[in-house]
Amino acid sequence: xxxxxxxxxxxxxxxxxxxxxxxxxxxxxxxxxxxxxxxxxxxxxxxxxxxxxxxxxxxxxxxxxxxxxxxxxxxxxxxxxxxxxxxxxxxxxxxxxxxxxxxxxxxxxxxxxxxxxxxxxxxxxxxxxxxxxxxxxxxxxxxxxx
Amino acid sequence: xxxxxxxxxxxxxxxxxxxxxxxxxxxxxxxxxxxxxxxxxxxxxxxxxxxxxxxxxxxxxxxxxxxxxxxxxxxxxxxxxxxxxxxxxxxxxxxxxxxxxxxxxxxxxxxxxxxxxxxxxxxxxxxxxxxxxxxxxxxxxxxxxxxx
Numbered sequence: 001x002x003x004x005x006x007x008x009x010x011x012x013x014x015x016x017x018x019x020x021x022x023x024x025x026x027x028x029x030x031x032x033x034x035x036x037x038x039x040x041x042x043x044x045x046x047x048x049x050x051x052x053x054x055x056x057x058x059x060x061x062x063x064x065x066x067x068x069x070x071x072x073x074x075x076x077x078x079x080x081x082x083x084x085x086x087x088x089x090x091x092x093x094x095x096x097x098x099x100x101x102x103x104x105x106x107x108x109x110x111x112x113x114x115x116x117x118x119x120x121x122x123x124x125x126x127x128x129x130x131x132x133x134x135x136x137x138x139x140x141x142x143x144x145x146x
Numbered sequence: 147x148x149x150x151x152x153x154x155x156x157x158x159x160x161x162x163x164x165x166x167x168x169x170x171x172x173x174x175x176x177x178x179x180x181x182x183x184x185x186x187x188x189x190x191x192x193x194x195x196x197x198x199x200x201x202x203x204x205x206x207x208x209x210x211x212x213x214x215x216x217x218x219x220x221x222x223x224x225x226x227x228x229x230x231x232x233x234x235x236x237x238x239x240x241x242x243x244x245x246x247x248x249x250x251x252x253x254x255x256x257x258x259x260x261x262x263x264x265x266x267x268x269x270x271x272x273x274x275x276x277x278x279x280x281x282x283x284x285x286x287x288x289x290x291x292x293x294x
Contacts, residue, residue: 004234008243011230012250014223016258019251021220028217029209033201036194037210041221042187042228049180049225056178058185069170070190072162074197079159083152092156097248099160104240107168114172118239127288130281131245137278138252 031081035074066114090139097135101128167231168240174232183228187221245286252282 025034083092105128111117120128174182235243256279259269 004237005246007230008234008238008246009250011227011234012247013254014227015247016251016254018220018223018227021217021223025213025217025220028213029206032194032198033206033210034220036191036198037218038221038224039187039190039194041218042224043184043191043221045222045225046180046184046187046229050184053180054178055180056174056176056182058177058181062173062176065169066173066176067185067189069166069173070186070188071193072166072169073186074190074194076159076162076166078197079155079162083155083159086148086152087156095153095156096160096163099157100163101241101244101248103161103164104167104244107164108240113165113168114175115168115236115240118241120241123291124241124289127245127285127291128241130285130288131248132285134278134280134282134285135248135252137281138256138275139278 031077032074035077039070039074063114093139094136097139098132101132101135164240164244167235167243170228171232171235175236179229179232182232183225186228187225242286242289245282245289249279249282249286252279 022034022038025037028034029037080092080096087095105120105124107113107115108118109120170182170186173185176182177185231243238246256271256275257263258266260271262268
């Protein structure tokens with residue numbers, strides 16, 4: 001368990017780095033082209049790795065939505081690109097984190113989208129609320145000191 | 147009209163972010179972790195190409211060619227993120243994984259602001275921010291209690 005938690009935390013650090021790199025790339029070429037570049041690079045890297053390691057067998061007798069993760073990811077980039085200049089960075093981040101937390105709890109509780117159910121208890125609802133409050137408090141940037 | 151539409155877009159995209167993580171993990175369980183990572187990026191490439199087919203012009207290509215190489219690393223890091231996510235999410239569940247990732251990213255941006263990483267303007271730590279980080283850690287700990 002502790003290994004899984006640590007690996008997930010490292011993944012969070014990687015996510016922070018990739019967001020910074022994507023923001024820099026997006027400033028140069030635009031949000032959608034930067035998403036295209038990232039997906040192309042990712043396809044090549046994962047494809048090269050697949051030549052060396054195999055971790056399963058590809059099959060297509062699965063529900064169609066199983067193959068829509070990449071498509072939805074691009075849509076999310078388009079959505080943020082639209083909303084960011086209109087509502088600002090902080091508000092956008094809070095709305096996204098809030099619905100992401102709520103959405104993940106709903107998916108867990110009912111075992112949606114092909115996953116096993118992780119029933120949500122009263123204490124974990126308290127935990128989800130605390131997490132959101134914490135994210136809101138830590139988001140707000142203090143004034144710049146001269 | 148643009149503001150409500152932007153808020154609706156942001157709300158919907160948050161649900162999508164959660165859904166994407168679970169969908170990719172389910173695909174990973176079905177066809178293999180790395181195979182799923184490949185499919186996710188391939189489908190994303192095709193869809194993004196479709197959306198911007200008309201905007202593939204010379205100025206854009208010039209700006210891509212002029213981009214420093216390190217800025218292309220995001221895609222490689224993305225492979226690692228999706229691969230690891232596909233591995234841990236079926237074991238930890240969505241809520242706990244999301245909690246850990248949110249806590250880590252909050253700490254990362256707090257450190258980046260305080261120590262002025264990457265030449266960004268400096269935002270020193272405040273008590274409010276410490277309280278926020280503590281709340282987020284406590285919240286994730288409570289979500290963990292459900293699994294333990």
